[in-house]
Amino acid sequence: MRLGLGLGIGLSGGSSATPPTVTSISPEFGSTAGDVFPHVITGTGFTGASAVTFGGTNAASFVVDSATQITAYVPAKAAGTYDVVVTNAGGPGTLASGYEAIAIVLWRMTGADSTLNGSNISADYDYSGNANHPAQGTASLQPAYTSSDSAFANLPSADFDGTDDLLSTGNVNLTSGYTAFAVWRFDVLKNFNVLWATENVSAGHVTYVQLAGSLQVRNHAGVSGGENLGLIAANTKYLFVQKHSGSTVSVRLNGADVALTNAGSTLANLAGSYPIRVGGTLGSGFGGLAYSNGRSPILLVAQGALSGAQITKIETWINSRYGVY
Numbered sequence: 001m002r003l004g005l006g007l008g009i010g011l012s013g014g015s016s017a018t019p020p021t022v023t024s025i026s027p028e029f030g031s032t033a034g035d036v037f038p039h040v041i042t043g044t045g046f047t048g049a050s051a052v053t054f055g056g057t058n059a060a061s062f063v064v065d066s067a068t069q070i071t072a073y074v075p076a077k078a079a080g081t082y083d084v085v086v087t088n089a090g091g092p093g094t095l096a097s098g099y100e101a102i103a104i105v106l107w108r109m110t111g112a113d114s115t116l117n118g119s120n121i122s123a124d125y126d127y128s129g130n131a132n133h134p135a136q137g138t139a140s141l142q143p144a145y146t147s148s149d150s151a152f153a154n155l156p157s158a159d160f161d162g163t164d165d166l167l168s169t170g171n172v173n174l175t176s177g178y179t180a181f182a183v184w185r186f187d188v189l190k191n192f193n194v195l196w197a198t199e200n201v202s203a204g205h206v207t208y209v210q211l212a213g214s215l216q217v218r219n220h221a222g223v224s225g226g227e228n229l230g231l232i233a234a235n236t237k238y239l240f241v242q243k244h245s246g247s248t249v250s251v252r253l254n255g256a257d258v259a260l261t262n263a264g265s266t267l268a269n270l271a272g273s274y275p276i277r278v279g280g281t282l283g284s285g286f287g288g289l290a291y292s293n294g295r296s297p298i299l300l301v302a303q304g305a306l307s308g309a310q311i312t313k314i315e316t317w318i319n320s321r322y323g324v325y
Helices: 308-322
Strands: 007-009 021-026 029-031 039-044 051-054 061-066 069-073 080-088 091-102 104-109 115-117 120-123 144-149 155-161 167-173 178-186 196-198 208-211 214-219 222-231 237-245 248-253 256-258 273-278 293-296 298-303
Touching (some): 029 104, 039 091, 237 308
Parallel strands (some): 007 061, 029 091
Antiparallel strands (some): 039 069, 080 091, 178 237, 196 273, 237 248, 248 256
16 A cells, blocks of 8 residues: 655654665566556665655655665656665665666556455456556456465465456557566466467457467467467466567567567567456457466566566566566
8 A cells, every 4th residue: 555645754763874775676667657566675774764766756655664675656757767766864875777667558466456256356456557457347257366375475366267267457558569477377288278368359369378288379360370389287387478569479488588480470460459368368269268277476568579688677576576487
């Protein structure tokens, strides 16, 4: 929960005589919209801190947790890297280029902010600041809520039954391309475990699909022109990263690039705004519906084709949080 715009609450015990040092921030990226995920700043001399800024803009709010830690919520900033500055009575301390604002359109995570319907999830929370909360209004189609998933560092996850569970956002504009990060652990290797989909229902566009144990990227117009990316095992954790720019696609699996042979020439560019599906697809490209059987704690989608450094930055944070590989 945010405390108040621009409000900093310090610990008692007086101010420091020297400026603070700022050594790190986690995550070191955030949304250009001003995300609502708590960023943890570490360093020294934080007692009595009076300001936290990102590229000269005040934090939306912050709390001094201790002399060595501050929890802050980032402001809206244009895409780019910015200095993180903490100020106490002794002056400012700076972490140069410590924070990067990225055009994240969906930062779906299962957790304390998810909306529950009994033991099911009626809406997961979008921490990007864009309010693209993936939801499901029909109780029988809602994934189950796992409050402490041992597969993901005892953090919460959504459990999709593989039959009809599906969460969906409203329309999201991804016409400039996108880079998506999805964590999954499949319980059963079934035909069409859909990791996630940016979907024009009539065209059946599905970004990733796991078919009978083989990870595949599929064409905007349906299942033709797919790319077979190798064997996927049941009861194994995976962090998938897929970058799509125009007709060019690249893929990473558990921190390593995956060689592609034909997807770059066969995947069509998106044209328009479509819902982002989590755990399934409604498209006709598979000749009907398709759903995943497994658990997923996070799906993060950014506009555009991110750089290798940006991908590594997000990928590293997700892996450190959930212990995927």
